[in-house]
Amino acid sequence: MIVYGSSLSPFVRKTLAFAAEKGLTVENKVSRPGQPDPAFLQASPFKKIPGFQDGDFQISDSTAIVTYLEAQYPEPNLIPTDPRNRARAVWFEELADTIFVGAAGKIFFNRIVGPRFMGVDGDEAVALKAEQEEMPPILDYLESIAPSSGFLLEDRITLADIAIASPFGNLRHLGFDLSRWPKTKAYTDAILARPSFATILERETAFLGG
Ligand SMILES: N[C@@H](CCC(=O)N[C@@H](CS)C(=O)NCC(=O)O)C(=O)O
Incomplete structure (x- = not known):
């Protein structure tokens, strides 16, 4: 799994910390603003960070990404079910x-x-x-x-x-x-x-x- 974007962004940092709390290993790729990685652009059509890729699945927006991670890797639970x-x-x-x-x-x-x-x-x-x-x-x-x-x-x-x-x-x-x-x-x-x-x-x- 790849998370695109610098963790100086609070949205990227949140996504990386959420994955780490789940015990997941993700690669963090920082795409240069002037020369964006085509895979990043595919994940994030409006160039917002974070972008995300898991195999052939791409998505952007930190909330969308953590929602995916929670559904795909339910344990440990990080989004309450109550x-x-x-x-x-x-x-x-x-x-x-x-x-x-x-x-x-x-x-x-x-x-x-x-x-x-x-x-x-x-x-x-x-x-x-x-x-x-x-x-x-x-x-x-x-x-x-x-x-x-x-x-x-x-x-x-x-x-x-x-x-x-x-x-x-x-x-x-x-x-x-x-x-x-x-x-x-x-x-x-x-x-x-x-x-x-x-x-x-x-x-x-x-x-x-x-
Ligand atoms: N709602 C988005 C916000 C993402 C966002 O605004 N990221 C900023 C960095 S903190 C960004 O990509 N800014 C660059 C731009 O707007 O072109 C999320 O949760 O991921």
């Missing part, structure tokens, strides 16, 4: 992918991706507004629900934790100050310390020269 908890897992993934990454992505793009990898000046006003106005309500909400058990659902690792923790990897690369949200920091640090994330984050930190 109706309420399944709905909650979808909610946490959506919160992470749309609301959280919608805000944190503006900071990461303008301070790291644009200037360092795309040769464009970052818009610091956009980054600062996201940091000071958009992120705090999201982090306040997470602080109000940060689980003392260490896991959001069913006292065990699920997609909910993987999805929520993933963009915290980007905040870490940014040196984002989480001291106002200590429970959130402790909870997400513990998820990111799991081998499924730690290996990926070490590689990213080395890549970024940290």
